Amino acid sequence: PAGKTVAFVGPSGCGKSTAVQLIERFYDPSAGAVLLDGTDIKDLKVSWYRQQIGLVSQEPVLFGGTIRDNISYGKPGASSEDIENAAKLANIHWDIVGKFPDKYDTQVGEGGIQLSGGQKQR
Numbered sequence: 001p002a003g004k005t006v007a008f009v010g011p012s013g014c015g016k017s018t019a020v021q022l023i024e025r026f027y028d029p030s031a032g033a034v035l036l037d038g039t040d041i042k043d044l045k046v047s048w049y050r051q052q053i054g055l056v057s058q059e060p061v062l063f064g065g066t067i068r069d070n071i072s073y074g075k076p077g078a079s080s081e082d083i084e085n086a087a088k089l090a091n092i093h094w095d096i097v098g099k100f101p102d103k104y105d106t107q108v109g110e111g112g113i114q115l116s117g118g119q120k121q122r
Contacts (some may be wrong), residue, residue: 002037024053051075064110067097071104080104092119 008016013080015115021027022034025041033040041049048085051074062070071086073077078086096119100106 001070020055020057024055025049062115065107066105067100067108068104070102070108 002048008019010016022029023041025034028042033042034048035042036049036052063073067087068083071083072080075082084093087104096115097103097106
C-alpha cells in the first residue's frame, strides 16, 4: 500500500528473501512483474527506485570504507550535515560515532572496526 510500512514475516524457506530481492530489483522475475503504483519497476531508473526503498535486513552489511561512506551510500554527494542528520535519526551520532577517535572517518566493514549486529542495523 502506498505510503505504508510493510513487513515480510514467515517461516524459513517461504520466499521472504526472494520477494525482497525482486522488490529491490537485484534480479527480474522470469514471469510476471513487480509493480509500483501500477508501473513495472523495470521501467524505472534503478538508482532512483532504490532511493525510494528503506530496508532493514536481519543480516546487516557494512561496506569497506568509513562510517561516512556507509551512511552516504544511498545518497551520493550527501553533505556532512545530511550524514550527521541521518546518524542522529538512527541514534548513532553520540552513542556510537561519537565514541570513535576518528568519528565519521572511522574505518568499518572489511578490515575495519567490529560493530555489533544491532549497531550495524542502526
